[in-house]
Amino acid sequence: MSEAATQDAVNASVEQPVIKMRGTGVNVFYGDKQALFDVDLDVRQHSVTALIGPSGCGKSTFLRCLNRMNDTIDICKVTGEITLDSENIYAPMIDVVELRARVGMVFQKPNPFPKSIYENIVYGPRIHGQVSTRAEMDEIVEKSLIKAGLFNEVKDRLQEPGTGLSGGQQQRLCIARAIAVSPEVILMDEPCSALDPIATAKVEELIDELRVNYTIVIVTHSMQQAARVSQRTAMFHLGKLIEEGPTDKMFTKPDHKLTQDYITGRFG
Amino acid sequence: MTDMTADKPAASTGPARSLLKVGERTRKRNAAEKRFRMLGLAAVVFGIVALLGLMTSILSNGLSSFNQTYIALDVYLDPAKLDKNGNRAPEDLRKITTFTVQPLILSAMQTMLEERELAAEGVNAKQAAALISKEAPAELRRYVIANPDQIGETVSFDLLASGRIDGYFKGRVTMESAALDRNISPEQLMLADQLKQAGLLELRFNWAFFTAPDASDTRPEAAGLGVAILGSAYMMLIVLVLSLPIGVAASIYLEEFAPKNRWTDLIEVNIANLAAVPSIVFGILGLALFINFVGLPQSAPVVGALVLTLMTLPTIIIATRAALKAVPPSIRDAALGVGASKMQAIFHHVLPLAAPGILTGAIIGLAQALGETAPLLLIGMVAFVREYPGAPPEGFFDPASALPVQVYNWTQRGDPAFIERASGAIIVLLVFLLIMNAVAILLRRRFERRW
Structure with missing residues (x-):
């Protein structure tokens, strides 16, 4: 019996997976051009879901649908249903600000605010009214930085600009900033593509730790990264979801030839 | 082993084409480049000479005042x-x-x-x-x-x-x-x-040159810029208070909130056009609208300021929009990503980063307005005013003059002593403009942040 199958059996027996977010029949249009076709995808709680696929396949688009960042693009139109804890986030009465407080995001390029490290982290909790006193702020800064594994590196220079950190540190600062608002889901759009291998390793390690408390969806171009950090993988191609499954199964015996070819580097 | 000896590089047998020999095409290209550089240099020299000539003429005529x-x-x-x-x-x-x-x-x-x-x-x-x-x-x-x-x-x-x-x-x-x-x-x-x-x-x-009011044709020695400086200061104050908030608000709306459709395109084109409208046209507008229709007093700084505000708005709007556009979208994404509303993202992050550009634009707009003459002539600020306008806000409605109009006025006078006065007034005006530009540069330096 293969290891993957055993693993599956173990997973199934230990606990029933909780679906944190679920996309049903998601179509996305940029003007006349359709970018996503009828995507059905579940995101399981406390696991890392990797979205892979060649450039322009719609994985980032899908990711940005999950916290409605696509709303900022005028010509973008989304149909279908995406739920967070069974509530449709595209329902008319949904407030995107509330949604984004619960579904945080880390971007491809580290983008700290041109302010101090302290300000970077405190900003989110403050606008959501989660902290007000100095002591609360100090606490959330420390807690977030510790969780992001950055505290020891920056504890003596919290008042220095976040933009003065190295690329990897900046990205972890961005993760700390996202964690600070205590989201339930963290979306990561190729978080390591601008980082060197050492910084990448640190971020990957961090992602693995964060999985315990958060649900993570990550877009990545690196197959190794997907294999290392994720529990489940979804393969996109030309705006369609090709297949989705446990990561080890996807990387050992995928159902589709397309996935097999992509993973082994035969195209993409 | 034999492979390695075979791989040993042999010394070059000499170039097939020498780099030392310059070809016809290269010579032509170099000549063209040299010509262009000389042309550019000549243009710069011409500009500097013209500026020096202007400054010498003004200073030699005006310093004695x-x-x-x-x-x-x-x-x-x-x-x-x-x-x-x-x-x-x-x-x-x-x-x-x-x-x-x-x-x-x-x-x-x-x-x-x-x-x-x-x-x-x-x-x-x-x-x-x-x-x-x-x-x-x-x-x-x-x-x-x-x-x-x-x-x-x-x-x-x-x-x-x-x-x-x-x-x-x-x-x-x-x-x-x-x-x-x-x-x-x-x-x-x-x-x-x-x-x-x-x-x-x-x-x-x-000192009286800066404090005294204008004087009649027969006593150039007594003519001063007091009323003109006060009038210009009042106008700049009103222009700043009106055009900065209106301009910035309009730009933020157009840049960040307005849907991109035919109407906003039309507005955009018209704002750009407005910046190119001859200033005298604004003067006629001011005369027809503010004086004849609204019934505001003639020669009053408030009317001048309203006209200049209309003129300054396009400059400020264009500068502000450029400054907002220059803020990297990643900052907006970052703010939205942690759950800031659009307005919070703009006011907490985008606007502070755009501030140096906005302020520079505003000051350049103000400097333009400070030197504007034509529209003021039409709304009666060219009148001979010897009474100082009162303290604001009532003083905004009192008759006053303005620096550039005073220059224009003095150049019209018969007595040659007024030539000296006019040049002196130009120096004062230029010093004010230089100060404003220096402030713009300082603000830019101070607020500029890297990201």
Whole structure:
């Protein structure tokens, strides 16, 4: 019996997976051009879901649908249903600000605010009214930085600009900033593509730790990264979801030839 | 092993094409490049020479207006003439005219010449008194009204010398030109020389140039920029208060909130067009709208400021939109990503980053407005205004002048002394503009942040 199958059996027996977010029949249009076709995808709680696929396949688009960042693009139109804890986030009465407080995001390029490290982290909790006193702020800064594994590196220079950190540190600062608002889901759009291998390793390690408390969806171009950090993988191609499954199964015996070819580097 | 010896590189047998030999095409290209560089250099040199020429002309004409010739004179404030009733009552004193004061100056001049034994051939007392400005009696009158207790005393005054005398010591008037001049004679100039030797006449820094109001054609020596500076300051204040918030709000809406459709495109094109509308057209608009329709007073800084606001708005809007566009989208994403609303993202992150650009744009717009003349002519700010506008906000509705209009006004006057005044006013205007630009640069340096 293969290891993957055993693993599956173990997973199934230990606990029933909780679906944190679920996309049903998601179509996305940029003007006349359709970018996503009828995507059905579940995101399981406390696991890392990797979205892979060649450039322009719609994985980032899908990711940005999950916290409605696509709303900022005028010509973008989304149909279908995406739920967070069974509530449709595209329902008319949904407030995107509330949604984004619960579904945080880390971007491809580290983008700290041109302010101090302290300000970077405190900003989110403050606008959501989660902290007000100095002591609360100090606490959330420390807690977030510790969780992001950055505290020891920056504890003596919290008042220095976040933009003065190295690329990897900046990205972890961005993760700390996202964690600070205590989201339930963290979306990561190729978080390591601008980082060197050492910084990448640190971020990957961090992602693995964060999985315990958060649900993570990550877009990545690196197959190794997907294999290392994720529990489940979804393969996109030309705006369609090709297949989705446990990561080890996807990387050992995928159902589709397309996935097999992509993973082994035969195209993409 | 044999492979390795075979791989050993052989020395080059010499170039097939030498880099040392320059081909025809290369020579042509280099020549074209050199020509272009020379052309650019020539353009820059031409610009600098033109600027230097302009500055020299303005400075050589205008710097002298910052000095002014004064004559020291002890005037006996005769009670018999100034206060016939002897009661020093203010209402009586206010009836004193410059005609009553003039003889006092005449006799004072006479006394002084006799005491010092100064005289020039063919200069009578009246002609000697003509060395003193026609503005002097008015000054004396003001002094008497302000200090009634000094009546009956002899008071030392530093009175303005007349424009011709002032011009003589600045080299504008010569003996030859005086011989042909109805207003002054060479003998009077000689007397002035004697006064100078006696230490009674001297050139001093001309504070009055910055504080005094305009003066009539016959007394250029008394003309100052006080009303014009005040009027310009009032206008700039209103322009800043109106155009900055309106311009920034409009830009933020257009750049961040407005849907991109045909209407916003139309608005965008029209804002760009508005910046290119000749300023005189804005003057006509101001005249028709603010004065004829709304009924605001003529010559008032508030009307000028409203017109200039309309002119400054496109500049500020264009600069602000450019500044907002220049803020990297990643900052917006970052703010939205942690759950900031659009407005929070803009006000907390985008606007502070765009601030240097916005401020620079605003100051450049203001500097433009400060130098604008044509629209002000049409709304009556070219009028001869001697009264200072009152304190704001009522003062905004009082008649006033403006710096560039004052320059225009003075260049229209007959007396050559006004050429000096006009150049002096240009220097003042340029200094204000330089200060504003320096502030713009400083603000930019101070607020600029890297990301």
